[in-house]
Amino acid sequence: MTINELDRRKFLKLVGLGGGVVFASSLGFPGKILKGASSVAWAADGALDFYFLQLSDIHWGFEGKKVNPEAKTTFKKTIQTINAMALKPDFIVFTGDLTHTTDDDQERRKRLKEFKALAQELNVKDLRFLPGEHDASLDEGQAYKEIFGATHYTFVHKGINFIALDNVSDPTGNVGDKQREWLSAELKKIPKDAPIVVLTHRPLFDLMPDWDWATQDGKQVVDLLMPYQNVVIFYGHIHQENHHMTGHIAHHSAKSLMFPLPAPGSVPKKAPIEWDPANPFRGLGFRSIEEENKKPGEVKEWPVVSL
Numbered sequence: 412m413t414i415n416e417l418d419r420r421k422f423l424k425l426v427g428l429g430g431g432v433v434f435a436s437s438l439g440f441p442g443k444i445l446k447g448a449s450s451v452a453w454a455a456d457g458a459l460d461f462y463f464l465q466l467s468d469i470h471w472g473f474e475g476k477k478v479n480p481e482a483k484t485t486f487k488k489t490i491q492t493i494n495a496m497a498l499k500p501d502f503i504v505f506t507g508d509l510t511h512t513t514d515d516d517q518e519r520r521k522r523l524k525e526f527k528a529l530a531q532e533l534n535v536k537d538l539r540f541l542p543g544e545h546d547a548s549l550d551e552g553q554a555y556k557e558i559f560g561a562t563h564y565t566f567v568h569k570g571i572n573f574i575a576l577d578n579v580s581d582p583t584g585n586v587g588d589k590q591r592e593w594l595s596a597e598l599k600k601i602p603k604d605a606p607i608v609v610l611t612h613r614p615l616f617d618l619m620p621d622w623d624w625a626t627q628d629g630k631q632v633v634d635l636l637m638p639y640q641n642v643v644i645f646y647g648h649i650h651q652e653n654h655h656m657t658g659h660i661a662h663h664s665a666k667s668l669m670f671p672l673p674a675p676g677s678v679p680k681k682a683p684i685e686w687d688p689a690n691p692f693r694g695l696g697f698r699s700i701e702e703e704n705k706k707p708g709e710v711k712e713w714p715v716v717s718l
Contacts, residue, residue, distance in 0.1 A: 461501040461569055464493065464535075465610075467647030468667035470545065471529070472522040473511035478670045478683045481691070485668055486529060494534040501568065503535050506647040506665060507543030507579060507612030516550065523558045539566075543612045543648065544579040544623075552580035563590055565597050572601050576611040578626045584613065585627040595635055609636065609644040614664065616657055619675040624649050633657050649675075650683075651694070666694065 466489065473482050493503075510522035523546065530538055542555045542562050552562050562577035574597065578586045586594075601607065609615075615629035626632065636642050642660045650667035651674065670683040671694025687693050 463568075464500045464503045465506055465645055465665050466503060466668060467506040467612075467665040468508040468543065468650055468669060469505070469526065470508055470511040470667070470669040471526040472513065472518075473669050475670070475683070477685050479686055482669060489668060490529065490532050494532075500535055502537035502539055503533060504539040504575075504610055504645075505530070505541065506610055506645060507541045508545045508647065508667075509540065509543065510546055511669075512545040512549065514549065516554065519546075519550070520554045520558065523554055527558060539573075539575065539610075541575050541610060541612055542577060542579050544582075544584075547577075547580040548582045551582070552577070555580075563593070571606045571608055574607065574609050576609060576615075576632065578611055578613045578615070578629070578632075583627055584623065584625070586632050587628070591628065591631060591635065594632065598635060598639065601639070603638055604640045607636070607639055607642045609642065611644065611646045613648045614646050614653075614655070614662060615644060616655055616662060618649065618653065618655070622675065622681045624675060633660065636660060670694070 469486050470482075471486065473479070475482065479485065493500075509526045510519070513519050513522065530540075540559045542552055542559070546552075547555045547562065556562060562580055564575050566573050574594070576586060576594065577590060578584065581587050611626075613626045613629075614624055615626050615632050617629070618624040637658060637660065640659070644660065644662045645665065646662065647665045647667070649664050650670065650672035651664065652666055653662075653664040653675075655662040670686075672681060673684060684694055
């Protein structure tokens with residue numbers, strides 16, 4: 412399948428709803444294909460072996476008319492859009508904050524169950540989930556694990572090694588010794604030149620520690636990944652697109668499906684950006700990014716198509 416055979420407008424409409432579309436090709440490692448992209452990335456020669464969707468920060472249960480008066484329908488609209496697409500993703504991964512935080516244990520379980528039931532309406536066979544701090548930090552992931560299972564795991568899809576990490580169940584924002592030991596053991600099973608995609612919620616580098624946009628032991632995690640030649644990391648949490656390189660490792664964030672947040676350090680205090688009735692979905696969508704194989708990292712950005 413080539414780029415010309417795909418309906419770009421449908422993908423742009425999807426990402427305008429708040430979702431990342433990630434493509435991979437067996438003709439090259441996705442870290443090269445995806446370099447500089449967190450929304451839509453295509454193989455440079457137009458070949459497509461598979462793609463998956465990244466959705467993040469849905470915050471089911473959130474209420475705030477000044478921030479998103481359509482909070483109860485945004486996720487449902489996304490599900491409808493995905494289900495209407497002729498070309499289905501191989502899988503969908505939700506990178507955390509599935510629900511909005513609550514101190515009530517029963518309400519937390521209720522929201523997690525409601526979110527899971529909605530997600531299962533997606534006409535996609537394989538759904539993958541990660542917790543965010545809103546889902547897991549107040550009870551160390553207990554309710555999340557009851558409903559979704561493991562908070563960290565690995566899987567292989569068409570030759571690509573996926574590693575899901577939990578940097579939220581620990582309320583201090585650490586991955587932790589035990590999980591890092593597990594990661595080290597899993598990495599030893601993988602050749603140094605094998606393709607690796609890491610999925611997590613918080614960034615694994617110090618983007619804005621004062622805003623909790625960091626992982627306390629993120630550097631130790633990245634150090635474990637550094638010997639591997641082909642690694643790309645996708646995360647959520649910051650509700651905006653951001654691209655960062657740690658040596659040869661690329662980090663790409665996803666925007667939120669619920670509300671945008673300001674750029675790091677751009678305001679004295681972090682707070683959701685208020686809803687703009689004239690541009691109701693501003694900040695919730697993605698640019699689509701295409702690498703054209705001209706210069707390393709050179710990309711073409713396409714504008715967001717709003718609802």
